[in-house]
Amino acid sequence: MKKKMVATLALAALFSGASSAAVLRVAADPVPHSEILNYVKKIDPNLDLQVIELNGNLNANELLARGDVDANYFQHVPYLRDQEKALGEKFDVAATVHIEPLGLYSRKVKSLKDIPDGAQVAVPNNVTNLSRALYLLQANGLITLKAGKNDAINNLATPADIDSNPHHLKIVEIESPQLPRALDDVQFAVINGNYALQAGLTPSKDALALEKAQGNPYANVLVTTPKLANDPRIKELAKDLASPQVAKFIQQQYRGSVIPVNQ
Structure with missing residues (x-):
């Protein structure tokens, strides 16, 4: 320190x-x-x-x-x-x-249809981007957040707000700049666009799921x-x-x- x-x-x-x-x-x-x-x-x-x-x-x-x-x-x-x-x-x-756009990436899985039970998902550990990652997982049908968690700005979500987790995903919180490196150790990582680009990823091509730009x-x-x-x-x-x-x-x-x- x-x-x-x-x-x-x-x-x-x-x-x-x-x-x-x-x-x-x-x-x-x-x-x-x-x-x-x-x-x-x-x-x-x-x-x-x-x-x-x-x-x-x-x-x-x-x-x-x-x-x-x-x-x-x-x-x-x-x-x-x-x-x-x-x-x-x-x-x-x-x-x-x-x-x-925040994206969901993997080096082990080619499609969200192939998501394994109990997969580890690395997400940003800061409050706003952690919530953003959980909303992205929900938007792609991987989890469901508790009732009322439908506004990413005014209702920040945490892993405690996960209501349904059919694939038994394990959420791993990591500092945002380290997320690309985590791809070798976990099945999935939700990565900020700038860190994905710095790591040589192309979000528009490499992400299995991306946030919508509209709104x-x-x-x-x-x-x-x-x-x-x-x-x-x-x-x-x-x-x-x-x-x-x-x-x-x-x-x-x-x-x-x-x-x-x-x-």
Whole structure:
């Protein structure tokens, strides 16, 4: 824990020291967020954008709250709201950009029809994505949640809410970035789109089941602080991320694995 904290503080200091008043510092996951931001740098060279790629030792919302970055781009709103409660902070959503459908993957089973009795299913261990994974399993007929668990945003689900489990699935909670590695050890894993892409998976082709894009409440957003919400640099980046050029880039680059909100 001490080593992790030292690494985080050292990196945060580096980010802060490297910045200037004109530079817009944005923390982002490597795929697809940093790739999308680097494309923005090409189409809008007047925006002095510094992309800071996240790793497992960094909490981008803590960096934002401390002022080590000016914005972040890696999360959906339900996760953000949970982070606000945990950190005792308030943040602003500057732009809604894309959806990464959560997917169910396996290296041992080719079809959900072949699901073995007692199969282990690895799922994200954070509150919002754990619930999201359970709703995905329910949508594909693998489990049934208790009555009233029909709203993924307002009724977060936990394994205790499973009412019917005909295949006797065993839910294994794992940190989201580790889920692709778990595929060798479990029969199934529910993986966030960005981590699937980083692991060389193509969600639109490799997933046995994917969340629906229509009406999906888990769109990834550009987040900043209330103090910077009206900063011209933030507004310019938000406009770029909502542009037809960026939507076209996302469509061509990820071919259904990442879906632009502004199509």
